[in-house]
Amino acid sequence: MPRIPVVENIMQANQVLAAELRQRLDAAGVVGLNLMASPGAGKTSFIIGTVNRLQHKARMGYVDGDIETTLDAERIAELGLPVVQINTGGSCHLDANMLGPALNELPLDELDLMLVENVGNLICPANFELGTHLNVLIASVPEGDDKPYKYPPMYRGVDVLILNKIDLLPYIPFKVDYFLRGVEILNPQLTTFQVSALHGDGMDEWANWLAAQLL
């Protein structure tokens, strides 16, 4: 029985497509952000806080990946951004094949920044590159300080980590040092911000950093 060597990354089809999407964004001068988090980490509030701080510095578009609803997209559309909804119909992540048609719906040539809100999930989105320039993970204090140890793939595959809801630190036994130690070991290159999207702590630092990436 002959054995045929293959040695092919099983994600290659998605990676090829993601690279094409990134070229489209580059050609239009748009920086793409892929925002990932567990449900309830505060993704949408964080995006609203980010948009409010950057609206005089950057032209932004938003893509919402959600299993069923348009609730998040409606909240962001109120801010005056072009918004595209992708309902995955049960799938637990976005992939490059889903994002491609969404790019056709956005006025890319008129944008500087595209914010993609991925499906709320700490496992599946880590496997699927979207072609965005920055992968951002939003962790939050109520989820617990052991998450890097329990979900290493997600912490390993991102460029920026936001620790949200730091206003709750006095009320929740969350050891920031323990959390950050696991993060650092898994991903030494990671840029980290500690914020409260609701109250605004740390959000200016994050927004200024992001604005600098657009130049």
Added chain:
Amino acid sequence: MHELALTENLLEITLKHATAAGAKKVKQLNIVIGQLSSVVDESVQFYWDFVAKDTIAEEAELHFERIPATFRCHNCRAEFSLNGQPDFLCPHCQSVQVEVIGGNEFRLDSIDIE
């Protein structure tokens, strides 16, 4: 759930290489899965039975080689695997100066055909 999309990719790669080699049947897939890839081999097997139906790979056996998440300690140079411990400290010297050196794999190494 993401294993469905992954398994469809796996089938596509398998059929591409099997067809190119003039195979009548695919007998086995040799798949490498790292512990840090967040892929569950039982789920891949479950979806495989659906997606491969009515193809030349329908009866193929999936053989999984699992690669543990492996760390190296910069302090004492020890290498150790992730085994449910609540932190990533070096088990020999308790150093925090460790780095991940393996476990991200998710690839199809080879296929056995006839």
